[in-house]
Amino acid sequence: MQDQGSPSKRATAHDIATAAGVSRGTVSRALNGGYVSAAARAAIAAAIADLGYAPNTAARSLVMQRSQAVGFLVLEPHTLLLEDPNIGAIMLGANAVLSAADYQMVNLVVDSAKDTERITKYLGGRFVDGAIIVSARADDPITRVVAELALPATFVGHPPNLQQGVPFVGIDNVGSARAITERLVATGRQRIGMIAAAVDRDSGTDRLTGFQQALADRFDPRLVAQVPFYDYTSGMEGMRTLLERDPRIDGVFAASDVVAAGALQVLREAGRAVPADVGVVGFDDSPWALRTTPPLSTVHQPAKDIGARAAELVLRQLKGQQVEATGVFLPTPVVWRASA
Structure with missing residues (x-):
């Protein structure tokens, strides 16, 4: 009997197979979206609920060579990230699309040369599968790093030195x-x-x-x-x-x-x-x-829509699909109120 103070043993796919009365291969197919009979799928679902099974995403990422994460890089001071609701709205729009695709968004704020050095190493370590970059300046080192790594990425805005063919989402x-x-x-x-x-x-x-x-x-x-x-x-x-x-x-x-x-x-x-x-x-x-x-x-700048489109373009690249080489521009109507 397990001691009350010791950590609980993580349920495995083998445990699920035993509890459901099916083979481990059947469990694997069910977890990865393959075909299994309705009866087997119901038994597996019941076993998962009973045992509290959670898939080992770290092991899956190692096998697939994918992190299932996309970096959201903001090249602004930390204080501006909190004060500017436009950046927040772009972030929320991107997160909604990534979450629906079962990707985790990792927020990375580049506020100094030290941040640039640290995040360059992070990107080079392939801890994220792609990136959304906000507020890149001309000749920004992060822009060069993304190009050198051939990292699937989308820019919000269009920095002057952006390589031809790299997708971006912006406004006029x-x-x-x-x-x-x-x-x-x-x-x-x-x-x-x-x-x-x-x-x-x-x-x-x-x-x-x-x-x-x-x-x-x-x-x-x-x-x-x-x-x-x-x-x-x-x-x-x-x-x-x-x-x-x-x-x-x-x-x-x-x-x-x-x-x-x-x-x-x-x-x-x-x-x-x-x-x-x-x-x-x-x-x-x-x-x-x-x-x-x-x-x-x-x-009116459609910030959430910009974030969503940027995330969609990154996901399309991760699937090996073609993306718009000339960029995507969203409409920006004038909203007239009492200040003028």
Whole structure:
């Protein structure tokens, strides 16, 4: 009799076969989706429930040379991962698709050179079968590692040095930024500035390009405040810079909703009414857009759908299927609210 304090013995497929009165091969076929009779399948299910059997996924992974895991790599500071609901929504969308396919999602945050070194070794050890990469910058070392390992991967966004044929899922940041800036111009604003975040990656650069295209000859480079991150603090810093450069500013395009929320805080402190004195628009249509006072005009970014499509593309590669070589772009309608 087993001691009460000792760990319980793990039930095996042999134990299941004995309890169900079938062969071990029949148990193996049932567990792996093969054909067995209805009576045998019912007996096996009853034995599994009775013995508390759980398949040895580590052993199965060793045999199949698959981990049944996909890495979700966020190339952003740890604090931004918690503050930016857009990243969270992408992650949830990806996890839903991977979970339905019986894959585990492994979250990996790359915030430093040490993180890069550690995760490079992790990827090289094949602890994940594929990867979804968010916020890669130009010449990012993780991008090179993924290419060198020939790791099935999908990028969210399109870093400039992404190899041809590597799949990505994204949005038309240039066109979307141009559309909402044109809408802001149509309200009659004369001095329009931008808080341009994260211009070291494609989304930030493209949104700045769209803003410049919309203003054309009216574009004033002095009214662009570049900030490092899509976060609240950056929005506050950028708005202060714009007010210092031109106190007459009457319109602001913030590169994300959370950046816009920080800008609104500074405008309140400066006694500037929104939208009466300054019209403000953002980007993402995240929960931040409805938390602000007034609610924020913005661009709707389908973050969950982006994550889901990225996961689907990784799974297709793992099955050896063809994927879109030119990338997938999802629609981004303008959502107009009271802030402008």
